[in-house]
Amino acid sequence: MDLLILPIATLKDNYVWTVVNTKKKCALIVDPGEAEPVLQYFKQHDLTLCGILITHHHWDHTNGIAGIKKVFDVPVFAKQKSIGTVMVKEGDVVMINEFLPSYHVLEIPGHTLDHLAYYNEDSLFCGDTLFAAGCGRLFEGNAEQMYQSLQKMAALSQDTKVYCAHEYTQNNLKFAEQVEPANQEVIERLKQVKLQRERGLPSLPSSLGAEKATNPFLRCELEGVIARLEERVGRRLNKAIDVFAEMRKWKDGF
Numbered sequence: 203m204d205l206l207i208l209p210i211a212t213l214k215d216n217y218v219w220t221v222v223n224t225k226k227k228c229a230l231i232v233d234p235g236e237a238e239p240v241l242q243y244f245k246q247h248d249l250t251l252c253g254i255l256i257t258h259h260h261w262d263h264t265n266g267i268a269g270i271k272k273v274f275d276v277p278v279f280a281k282q283k284s285i286g287t288v289m290v291k292e293g294d295v296v297m298i299n300e301f302l303p304s305y306h307v308l309e310i311p312g313h314t315l316d317h318l319a320y321y322n323e324d325s326l327f328c329g330d331t332l333f334a335a336g337c338g339r340l341f342e343g344n345a346e347q348m349y350q351s352l353q354k355m356a357a358l359s360q361d362t363k364v365y366c367a368h369e370y371t372q373n374n375l376k377f378a379e380q381v382e383p384a385n386q387e388v389i390e391r392l393k394q395v396k397l398q399r400e401r402g403l404p405s406l407p408s409s410l411g412a413e414k415a416t417n418p419f420l421r422c423e424l425e426g427v428i429a430r431l432e433e434r435v436g437r438r439l440n441k442a443i444d445v446f447a448e449m450r451k452w453k454d455g456f
């Protein structure tokens with residue numbers, strides 16, 4: 203397949219990831235928080251929309267659905283009936299047509315309880331759960347759920363490209379630097395991302411390999427990270443989940 207995956211920027215810092223078959227001119231999108239920029243892009247590039255994947259129910263990921271469906275009446279894949287037209291759950295495979303890749307569904311509660319990820323051997327669309335160098339806030343789930351959800355994604359192939367729903371990377375790396383001041387890969391990545399953002403380029407996609415090296419929320423088992431969090435909270439943290447929970451609280455106020 204001749205595929206291109208590109209971001210359509212919407213709202214303040216959301217990306218609507220768009221998977222395009224450049225020969226067939228058909229595409230799928232993930233999490234349209236707005237209709238207009240998406241419809242404009244499709245018109246400009248003479249593309250046909252064939253399906254919509256939804257990671258979770260938040261408005262900045264779903265508000266565009268109704269407007270887009272007026273132009274392209276396509277299936278909308280989601281966990282909840284109130285949002286999608288096709289309900290999906292962990293273990294399902296989303297197949298839109300022969301011209302677009304198929305995706306496995308993972309349930310990754312934490313940020314919300316209905317949160318899904320879609321992945322194949324090349325790509326992971328993870329909404330607001332895994333961010334480049336960070337993770338989503340705990341709005342509906344608890345720290346343990348979020349921790350397990352991140353572990354699930356971290357277990358996929360290291361080369362998997364990570365397509366997050368927001369451009370938060372630079373701020374996340376500044377936090378990562380606070381957690382691991384001596385992590386050279388964090389320092390290097392922060393420099394790179396700063397340059398990309400100055401040029402107006404997205405910092406995404408990331409890769410699972412890069413996340414494992416620089417994302418503090420995937421590094422809660424490391425001695426240095428545990429020590430840093432213990433120093434901060436002034437008590438022993440015996441489990442990785444406790445380290446994760448304290449790190450998430452720290453980031454909330456960062």
Ligand SMILES: [Zn+2]
Nearest residue numbers: 258260313330
């Ligand atoms: Zn969200």
